[in-house]
Amino acid sequence: MRIGVFICHCGSNIAATVDVKKVAEAAWGMNDVVYSTDSMYTCSEPGQQAIEEAIREHKLHGVVVASCSPRMHEPTFRRTVERAGLNRYMFEMANIREHVSWIGRDKALNTLKATELVRMAVEKLRLNRVLTPKKIPATRKVLVIGGGVAGIQASLDCADAGLEVVLVEREPSIGGKMSKLDKTFPTVDCSSCILGPRMVDVAQHERITLYAYSEIDSVSGYVGNFEVNIRKKASYVDWEKCTGCGACTEKCPSRKTFDRFNEGLGATTAINIPFPQAIPKKATITAGACRQFQGKKCGVCAKFCPTGAINHEQKDEIVTVKVGAIVAATGYDLTDWTVYGEYGAGRYPDVITSLQYERMLSASGPYGGHIKRPSNGEEPKSIVFIQCVGSRDPSIGRPYCSGFCCMYTAKQAIMTKDHIPDSRSYVFYMDIRSPGKGYDEFTRRAQEEYGAQYVRGRVSQVYPRGDKMVVRGADTLLGLPVEVEADLVVLAVGGEASRDAPKLAEKLRISYDGFGFFMEGHPKLKPVETNTAGVFLAGSCQGLKDIPSSVSQGSAAAAKVMALLSRDMLESDPQTALVDIKRCIGCSKCVKVCPFGAIREQDLRGQIKAEVLEAVCQGCGLCNATCPQGAIQLSHATDNQILAEVEALLCQM
Amino acid sequence: MATQEELKKIILDVLPDVDCVIGWGPGPEPLCASPYFMRNPEDVDYLLAGPASVHNPALFLPEYKGRKTGVVVKGCDSRSVVQLISENLIRREDVVIIGFPCAGVVDASKIAAKLGPYGEPGETERAIFDKDALNLSLGGKELSIPLSEILADKCSRCKHPGAVISDYFAGEAADALQVKDDFTDLAGLESLPLEERFRFWEKEMSRCIRCYACRNACPLCVCRDHCVASSREPHWLAQANGVRDNLMFQVIHATHLAGRCTGCGECQRACPVHIPVLLLKRSLGRAVEQLFGHHAGLDPESRPPLLTFQMEETNIKEREW
Numbered sequence: 026m027r028i029g030v031f032i033c034h035c036g037s038n039i040a041a042t043v044d045v046k047k048v049a050e051a052a053w054g055m056n057d058v059v060y061s062t063d064s065m066y067t068c069s070e071p072g073q074q075a076i077e078e079a080i081r082e083h084k085l086h087g088v089v090v091a092s093c094s095p096r097m098h099e100p101t102f103r104r105t106v107e108r109a110g111l112n113r114y115m116f117e118m119a120n121i122r123e124h125v126s127w128i129g130r131d132k133a134l135n136t137l138k139a140t141e142l143v144r145m146a147v148e149k150l151r152l153n154r155v156l157t158p159k160k161i162p163a164t165r166k167v168l169v170i171g172g173g174v175a176g177i178q179a180s181l182d183c184a185d186a187g188l189e190v191v192l193v194e195r196e197p198s199i200g201g202k203m204s205k206l207d208k209t210f211p212t213v214d215c216s217s218c219i220l221g222p223r224m225v226d227v228a229q230h231e232r233i234t235l236y237a238y239s240e241i242d243s244v245s246g247y248v249g250n251f252e253v254n255i256r257k258k259a260s261y262v263d264w265e266k267c268t269g270c271g272a273c274t275e276k277c278p279s280r281k282t283f284d285r286f287n288e289g290l291g292a293t294t295a296i297n298i299p300f301p302q303a304i305p306k307k308a309t310i311t312a313g314a315c316r317q318f319q320g321k322k323c324g325v326c327a328k329f330c331p332t333g334a335i336n337h338e339q340k341d342e343i344v345t346v347k348v349g350a351i352v353a354a355t356g357y358d359l360t361d362w363t364v365y366g367e368y369g370a371g372r373y374p375d376v377i378t379s380l381q382y383e384r385m386l387s388a389s390g391p392y393g394g395h396i397k398r399p400s401n402g403e404e405p406k407s408i409v410f411i412q413c414v415g416s417r418d419p420s421i422g423r424p425y426c427s428g429f430c431c432m433y434t435a436k437q438a439i440m441t442k443d444h445i446p447d448s449r450s451y452v453f454y455m456d457i458r459s460p461g462k463g464y465d466e467f468t469r470r471a472q473e474e475y476g477a478q479y480v481r482g483r484v485s486q487v488y489p490r491g492d493k494m495v496v497r498g499a500d501t502l503l504g505l506p507v508e509v510e511a512d513l514v515v516l517a518v519g520g521e522a523s524r525d526a527p528k529l530a531e532k533l534r535i536s537y538d539g540f541g542f543f544m545e546g547h548p549k550l551k552p553v554e555t556n557t558a559g560v561f562l563a564g565s566c567q568g569l570k571d572i573p574s575s576v577s578q579g580s581a582a583a584a585k586v587m588a589l590l591s592r593d594m595l596e597s598d599p600q601t602a603l604v605d606i607k608r609c610i611g612c613s614k615c616v617k618v619c620p621f622g623a624i625r626e627q628d629l630r631g632q633i634k635a636e637v638l639e640a641v642c643q644g645c646g647l648c649n650a651t652c653p654q655g656a657i658q659l660s661h662a663t664d665n666q667i668l669a670e671v672e673a674l675l676c677q678m
Numbered sequence: 679m680a681t682q683e684e685l686k687k688i689i690l691d692v693l694p695d696v697d698c699v700i701g702w703g704p705g706p707e708p709l710c711a712s713p714y715f716m717r718n719p720e721d722v723d724y725l726l727a728g729p730a731s732v733h734n735p736a737l738f739l740p741e742y743k744g745r746k747t748g749v750v751v752k753g754c755d756s757r758s759v760v761q762l763i764s765e766n767l768i769r770r771e772d773v774v775i776i777g778f779p780c781a782g783v784v785d786a787s788k789i790a791a792k793l794g795p796y797g798e799p800g801e802t803e804r805a806i807f808d809k810d811a812l813n814l815s816l817g818g819k820e821l822s823i824p825l826s827e828i829l830a831d832k833c834s835r836c837k838h839p840g841a842v843i844s845d846y847f848a849g850e851a852a853d854a855l856q857v858k859d860d861f862t863d864l865a866g867l868e869s870l871p872l873e874e875r876f877r878f879w880e881k882e883m884s885r886c887i888r889c890y891a892c893r894n895a896c897p898l899c900v901c902r903d904h905c906v907a908s909s910r911e912p913h914w915l916a917q918a919n920g921v922r923d924n925l926m927f928q929v930i931h932a933t934h935l936a937g938r939c940t941g942c943g944e945c946q947r948a949c950p951v952h953i954p955v956l957l958l959k960r961s962l963g964r965a966v967e968q969l970f971g972h973h974a975g976l977d978p979e980s981r982p983p984l985l986t987f988q989m990e991e992t993n994i995k996e997r998e999w
């Protein structure tokens with residue numbers, strides 16, 4: 026075998042702490058290496074051309090590049106060697122940047138380690154075999170999970186481009202947080218006026234199938250061919266028959282049900298339609314609140330429903346769909362702010378969240394758009410906003426900035442003045458973070474035009490005095506303690522990953538960070554891709570963001586899906602597990618351990634043997650590690666290759 | 679002996695429906711019985727089920743997979759049968775399991791130590807086990823050794839002397855015993871510093887002759903001809919007999935048995951050079967017990983935890999948050 030080795034400087038990223046030339050020299054002495062050199066930026070056009078020329082000139086059979094993490098550039102270099110006529114799997118990469126130059130300062134040791142990694146790559150490459158991808162058909166259909174503004178955008182864009190879309194939303198209506206907002210920054214336009222039509226478009230689009238009040242039960246398959254089980258949760262109302270007339274909700278005697286849509290501001294009925302513009306506009310029974318389910322005789326709703334849609338016996342139903350791609354757009358939830366004893370931990374009715382305030386401001390909300398103190402219904406004159414509640418606070422495990430609270434607080438201060446001209450607003454803040462077109466101007470307007478008084482400092486305590494709330498803190502600019510008597514306190518609560526996001530991530534087999542936000546493929550270059558082929562991200566599930574950014578991501582994810590499904594056939598990755606039939610004793614340990622269901626038993630002349638479904642196999646290697654006989658090998662990382670790498674390391678010691 | 683007679687009756691009943699019944703019969707010398715395959719009614723006469731029945735007959739079952747086979751089991755053997763079933767290595771419906779109340783089996787090396795002054799154990803002329811003692815004549819001397827002094831270590835920590843699973847049971851089945859396994863056998867080794875422990879194994883492994891008796895005696899080592907120890911593709915081990923590869927082989931053996939080994943001790947018993955290989959398996963077995971609360975060979979429906987995959991293990995917190 027004739028191997029060529031290319032050691033990259035990565036500008037000074039590697040060259041500063043690794044003697045690149047020395048590594049390249051050392052490579053000359055390695056088994057089968059017939060060419061070795063260093064290059065400034067191997068991934069650049071001249072860098073890649075040099076590889077292609079070397080392959081032709083030195084008749085190379087395989088190439089090793091020692092540079093950065095394969096995550097980004099392995100595909101790049103595989104294409105490079107392919108252009109020069111090699112099989113793309115006759116390529117190995119040694120990571121001497123993330124694994125060496127960036128983490129060690131000692132140049133001599135770094136150089137040694139880089140050399141060893143190159144030797145390992147060479148030894149592995151010597152055992153590489155030519156692998157050929159198979160063509161697999163793709164289903165031209167996309168699943169969007171989460172019907173917030175990001176998911177809605179992705180669905181509409183995909184559907185407009187001609188793809189079939191299945192949109193799954195776990196609440197009874199789509200719309201997400203945006204449907205709860207009154208107005209939106211920075212233009213202060215009415216949220217439901219701009220979102221409502223989009224929601225209607227979803228309902229009316231011929232290529233969108235909406236499953237509201239549904240969740241993802243399980244996902245199997247692979248890019249182009251996912252099979253998804255959707256659990257339609259029992260709403261106890263036959264939505265085929267329900268016309269959304271609301272007769273049931275008027276008559277339902279259980280009127281103290283927690284109102285999820287209105288964030289618990291006011292109560293609703295056990296059977297309810299979350300809000301007038303809901304899509305779909307269908308009734309749902311909250312079993313925990315329904316008298317019938319408590320064993321009391323009721324069934325009033327059933328009596329008054331003109332279409333006979335009520336069905337207390339309804340069960341969850343599983344629907345199976347086949348899709349070629351998946352967009353996760355599950356958004357965020359408000360952080361639990363009741364952990365803060367200093368803000369009353371939820372005990373004081375006049376201390377509310379920003380999202381409750383949005384519902385208060387909304388004309389279709391439970392207060393009819395009037396700002397009132399929940400305790401006594403009076404109009405508040407002094408309102409205190411506290412920013413960064415549950416954000417930038419390592420003590421509760423939320424060290425990050427939620428990104429949108431500064432902006433929506435300014436919006437809410439403006440709205441407050443609009444609603445109650447003789448009111449005074451105070452905003453306690455840590456910093457004002459308002460980058461974005463027109464954003465800084467917006468927060469200034471709140472202060473300069475609308476007279477909101479911004480106080481820089483943390484609030485140490487909120488407590489009642491008479492029928493007022495006292496807000497105590499420090500003005501860190503003046504260096505003085507401050508105390509404000511407030512009629513209403515609004516907490517600008519930050520966001521966290523949507524409930525059970527990690528569970529969904531496991532089903533989708535995508536990574537998530539320590540907070541439960543889904544991980545993008547690359548923070549800069551693959552912001553809406555994941556590292557699982559065919560699964561994309563949009564909106565706040567990837568990290569908190571405001572509406573413009575969520576919508577942009579929705580469109581971006583849609584573009585990625587369109588590019589993927591623009592072809593009828595996809596290439597399957599040939600880096601899979603393979604069974605050596607002779608060695609396999611049919612114990613099925615691999616079948617049970619494979620997380621992707623990629624192995625099945627086959628009957629081979631009366632003997633049970635394992636069989637890998639190549640298109641399903643992700644090449645994770647679990648079966649390989651499990652099979653006692655070593656009867657399953659990974660085509661691109663055989664035991665012998667791993668052992669060769671280990672030997673390469675050991676022979677240096 | 680009453681049990682033995684009852685066992686014979688059961689076997690005679692079972693025999694017409696099975697290929698053979700595996701148990702124990704007379705061995706090459708009076709002190710130990712041999713694995714015994716009963717096919718005809720007259721074979722059953724020679725059955726020996728008692729302190730000399732040291733072998734684990736479960737060892738042979740995987741070869742009989744697909745054929746109906748009877749097997750007489752001590753408590754420990756029955757756990758191997760359960761483990762084989764749970765791993766799909768044999769089928770429950772293929773085996774007829776015959777249990778009896780085991781009173782423990784002898785440890786040949788303990789007997790040899792006792793007999794030392796009188797002669798070679800192999801020269802024993804006559805050996806009779808009664809309830810509490812082994813009576814034998816050797817070198818013209820009549821000797822009586824209390825059973826309690828020569829029972830295998832595993833028997834002293836045995837919770838299930840009666841089969842944990844059986845289709846027939848000779849005699850009275852008893853509840854599990856309240857014995858605690860506190861791994862005292864590991865304590866000495868574990869009190870040593872790491873390097874000394876390693877030196878201990880290096881020394882032991884320098885004696886290993888790679889005969890694979892330990893592997894071949896293990897009822898759960900089902901790969902046999904396909905063992906990675908002797909394969910080139912993949913080539914995990916050199917065939918060279920050296921400490922490094924010998925130890926590597928034992929480590930592979932022990933790892934493949936983590937959470938599967940029921941502690942029957944056959945590997946160690948089979949070793950011709952007396953290497954305490956069971957220690958490795960017991961150590962890993964304990965780790966699996968502690969981490970996953972899994973006990974091998976008790977529940978045919980359970981699965982060895984190391985042969986399962988979960989993103990998030992209950993007791994291993996990889997990303998606590």
Ligand SMILES: Cc1cc2nc3c(=O)[nH]c(=O)nc-3n(C[C@H](O)[C@H](O)[C@H](O)COP(=O)(O)OP(=O)(O)OC[C@H]3O[C@@H](n4cnc5c(N)ncnc54)[C@H](O)[C@@H]3O)c2cc1C
Pocket residue numbers: 170171172173174175176193194195196199200201202203206208209210211239240241354355356357358379380383429433436523524529563564565566570571572573575
């Ligand atoms: C008080 C407040 C005021 C705000 N004001 C503004 C503003 O004025 N302007 C602005 O730009 N931004 C504002 N924001 C930010 C805005 O809410 C977000 O940018 C936007 O909602 C993000 O949209 P999304 O689709 O990513 O997530 P979401 O709106 O959270 O939607 C996610 C959807 O996915 C669903 N879902 C979650 N998990 C699952 C699952 N497992 N299966 C199925 N469905 C699931 C949810 O039910 C939800 O419908 C404000 C935020 C708050 C808290």
Ligand code: SF4
Pocket residue numbers: 604608609610611612613614615616634635651652653654655656657
């Ligand atoms: S684990 Fe190995 S031996 Fe067992 S069925 Fe799978 S491939 Fe065959």
Ligand code: SF4
Pocket residue numbers: 601602618619620621622623624637641642643644645646647648649
């Ligand atoms: S490598 Fe093995 S365990 Fe992993 S997906 Fe493929 S078949 Fe399943």
Ligand code: SF4
Pocket residue numbers: 752753754755780781782783830832833834836837838839840
């Ligand atoms: S370990 Fe238990 S079942 Fe096995 S021989 Fe000893 S006493 Fe009998």
Ligand code: SF4
Pocket residue numbers: 885886887888889890891892893945948949950951952953955
């Ligand atoms: S039985 Fe003993 S000597 Fe033989 S391979 Fe096993 S440990 Fe080595």
